[in-house]
Amino acid sequence: MAFLRPTRLEDAIGALGSGGPSGAGWVVVAGATDHYPARVGRAPVEDVLDVTAIGGLRGAAAVDGGWRIGALTTWTDLVEADLPPLFDALRAAALAVGGQQIQARATVVGNVCNASPAADGMPNLLALDALVELASVRGPRRVPIGEFVTGNRRTVRAADELVTGLFIPAPLDGATVRSAFEKLGSRAYLVISIAMVAAVVEVGADGLIARARVAVGACSEVAQRLTALEADLVGLRAHASTAGVARAAHVAALSPIDDVRGSAAYRRDAALTLVRRALEQVLG
Numbered sequence: 333m334a335f336l337r338p339t340r341l342e343d344a345i346g347a348l349g350s351g352g353p354s355g356a357g358w359v360v361v362a363g364a365t366d367h368y369p370a371r372v373g374r375a376p377v378e379d380v381l382d383v384t385a386i387g388g389l390r391g392a393a394a395v396d397g398g399w400r401i402g403a404l405t406t407w408t409d410l411v412e413a414d415l416p417p418l419f420d421a422l423r424a425a426a427l428a429v430g431g432q433q434i435q436a437r438a439t440v441v442g443n444v445c446n447a448s449p450a451a452d453g454m455p456n457l458l459a460l461d462a463l464v465e466l467a468s469v470r471g472p473r474r475v476p477i478g479e480f481v482t483g484n485r486r487t488v489r490a491a492d493e494l495v496t497g498l499f500i501p502a503p504l505d506g507a508t509v510r511s512a513f514e515k516l517g518s519r520a521y522l523v524i525s526i527a528m529v530a531a532v533v534e535v536g537a538d539g540l541i542a543r544a545r546v547a548v549g550a551c552s553e554v555a556q557r558l559t560a561l562e563a564d565l566v567g568l569r570a571h572a573s574t575a576g577v578a579r580a581a582h583v584a585a586l587s588p589i590d591d592v593r594g595s596a597a598y599r600r601d602a603a604l605t606l607v608r609r610a611l612e613q614v615l616g
Contacts, residue, residue, distance in 0.1 A: 341467070341496070344383055349469040349492045357491040362404055363438040365430070366446050389496060398501040400465075403494075407435040418503060419510035421530045421610075422456040427513050429453075431522055435487035441495050445585035447481045454481065454555040455530040456513060463499040468492045474499065483529040484553050507534035507542050512613035516608040518593065525550040526594045527602040531610040535570040542566070546610070551588040551603050558582050558607070565611075575611035580604060 334353040338344045341469075346436050352358045358381035361367050383389070383403065390404035394415040399415065407426040415423070422440075429435055429443070443453040444464065454477075462477040466489060477498070481487050489495060503509045511532045517523035527550050534543040544565040549555040561582040568574050580600075588599035 333376050335351050335382065335595060336380070337385050337589075339385045339387070340388050341388070341494075344381060344386060344494055345467055345469055345492075347381055348494055350555050351491070354379050360445075360494060360564060363406065363434075363441075363442050364393075365434050366442070372555040375616075383494070388533055393570040398499055401440055401500070403439065403441040405440050405497075407438055408432075410440055418460070418509045418511055418532065419501075421459065421513035421532065422453070423437075424513040425456050425515070425530070427530075428513075429520065433502070441498060444477065444481065444498070445487060445489065445495055447485045447487050449484055449553050449555075450525045450528075450550040451555070452515065452525065452528060452549070453490070453599040455528055455549035457498065457549035458557055459511070459530040459532040459545040460500045461545065463501070464495060465497045465499055466490075466493045467496050468494070470615040472496075478557065482538060503534050504536075504542055507536055509534050510614040512610040514610045514613075516602050516606060524593065527551050527588075527599050527606055529603065529606040529610045531607070531614050533565070533570065533611075534615040539570055541568050541570055541574075541615075546607060547606070548583065548586060548603050551583075551586040551599050553587065561607070570615050572612045572616035574615050575608045578604060578607045583607065 336347055348358055358377040360381050362383055382451040389402040392401045392410055394406050407429050411423050411426050440453055443451050458476050462482040463474040464477055466473050513530050515528040516526045530547050532545045536542040544562045545556055546558045546561055561578055564577055583603050590596050
């Protein structure tokens with residue numbers, strides 16, 4: 333294997349464009365909290381590109397039109413950043429990702445690129461309408477996060493591309509924004525989700541719901557937005573009782589599986605309960 337730790341973004345992009353010494357492409361790591369544990373007991377053979385020394389890719393802050401989360405921003409960085417209530421749900425997810433050592437090492441972008449169906453960041457970023465920023469020798473591009481992850485451990489990132497960050501667009505002017513995250517596991521922490529839900533609601537000055545985004549994770553190969561529920565919520569009074577609008581039909585499109593953590597039927601029922609709980613939080 334080869335190991336490269338560049339200090340400049342252009343060098344990292346150039347290395348990715350070269351295909352690596354083996355010609356099989358580079359494995360990009362930052363926190364590497366999934367990469368190395370998955371290889372315990374066997375010799376590493378992949379060409380590894382460690383991006384942790386590249387400057388300017390760490391931190392979460394306001395930019396024109398919204399906020400940017402750099403590719404090296406850890407979950408701890410996110411929790412400690414000066415961010416508005418729009419990010420409360422993502423913060424809650426950050427505190428549920430592993431233990432404190434993992435939170436201080438693992439990155440938000442790495443959680444996305446790893447593309448696990450149970451990635452705690454995904455439903456939150458879907459509800460935030462996040463855009464994934466990529467760079468290559470061909471130039472930069474942005475991809476909606478719902479289009480970036482295409483399946484279990486699969487994304488649209490090309491072999492010569494590096495994810496440089498996430499862009500979160502600003503909410504509607506004058507709207508009061510609330511967000512919530514609900515996670516179900518066999519225990520409170522250090523556990524893979526059975527089901528999880530993120531909700532972001534924008535409430536107008538008239539007290540009515542102007543926009544709603546609700547996403548469910550760990551109940552399909554890829555986290556899913558509940559677009560029919562979102563449409564049904566718009567125009568309703570922002571009150572905890574409005575959470576009752578969520579019905580079984582709204583989660584019917586989910587495709588949960590049976591595994592050691594729960595049956596498909598249990599996951600679907602749990603997802604609906606979590607949706608209602610999340611909406612009660614943001615509408616109460």
